[in-house]
Amino acid sequence: QSVLTQPPSVSGAPGQRVTISCTGSSSNIGAGYDVHWYQQLPGTAPKLLIYGNSNRPSGVPDRFSGSKSGTSASLAISGLQAEDEADYYCQSYDSSLSGPYVFGTGTKVTVL
Amino acid sequence: EVQLVESGGGLVKPGGSLRLSCAASGFTFSSYSMNWVRQAPGKGLEWVSSISSSSSYIYYADSVKGRFTISRDNAKNSLYLQMNSLRAEDTAVYYCARGRIGSGWYYFDYWGQGTLVTVSS
Numbered sequence: 690q691s692v693l694t695q696p697p698s699v700s701g702a703p704g705q706r707v708t709i710s711c712t713g714s715s716s717n718i719g720a721g722y723d724v725h726w727y728q729q730l731p732g733t734a735p736k737l738l739i740y741g742n743s744n745r746p747s748g749v750p751d752r753f754s755g756s757k758s759g760t761s762a763s764l765a766i767s768g769l770q771a772e773d774e775a776d777y778y779c780q781s782y783d784s785s786l787s788g789p790y791v792f793g794t795g796t797k798v799t800v801l
Numbered sequence: 802e803v804q805l806v807e808s809g810g811g812l813v814k815p816g817g818s819l820r821l822s823c824a825a826s827g828f829t830f831s832s833y834s835m836n837w838v839r840q841a842p843g844k845g846l847e848w849v850s851s852i853s854s855s856s857s858y859i860y861y862a863d864s865v866k867g868r869f870t871i872s873r874d875n876a877k878n879s880l881y882l883q884m885n886s887l888r889a890e891d892t893a894v895y896y897c898a899r900g901r902i903g904s905g906w907y908y909f910d911y912w913g914q915g916t917l918v919t920v921s922s
Contacts, residue, residue, distance in 0.1 A: 722906065729846075735846065735909075736912065741906055741908075780846075789860055792846040
């Protein structure tokens with residue numbers, strides 16, 4: 690089971706702003722390790738969305754933003770669009786014995 | 802353009818073996834760490850294994866340790882995952898992903914399309 694907890698689902702109307710939380714612990718986010726975010730559109734492979742807590746790879750719209758504080762991180766989507774409907778996963782490094790790279794439980798974003 | 806193409810998935814009986822391959826192109830393969838990440842049907846992402854650029858460092862998730870072996874051939878720009886003693890819970894789409902590493906961070910910047918492994922009698 691994942692050590693990074695996300696809400697199962699969030700929803701919003703087109704144009705609205707939604708946020709997704711990613712809650713970790715002192716062995717991962719709280720230890721200072723960066724958080725990264727991935728978007729998985731239906732039936733496709735995951736795609737890197739945010740790296741290093743708040744950096745967007747080339748080609749990712751600035752509607753997507755990330756932040757980190759304490760043992761948690763957040764992904765915000767502003768100006769929600771229909772094509773943003775997807776699953777979103779956070780990911781970080783974990784210093785516990787179970788394995789170094791951990792993903793969040795995933796959040797389904799629904800555009801109403 | 803970075804491309805990662807997995808192959809080798811299929812249907813296998815419990816206790817059986819399978820070898821996955823990932824063909825890389827569009828970047829200097831020997832300069833990057835590589836990974837396998839899986840996703841069971843309808844479930845989330847699970848990191849499986851990582852291998853450093855020169856194969857010096859190898860890591861496994863507890864769920865596959867002792868049963869799976871990751872390897873790479875830099876001359877062939879290829880990544881492999883040998884899966885033995887397969888169980889029903891190993892059923893998943895297996896993705897090959899390129900790793901980016903730094904001080905306090907490691908992320909997966911490019912992913913393949915995935916290959917489905919089904920373990921069933």
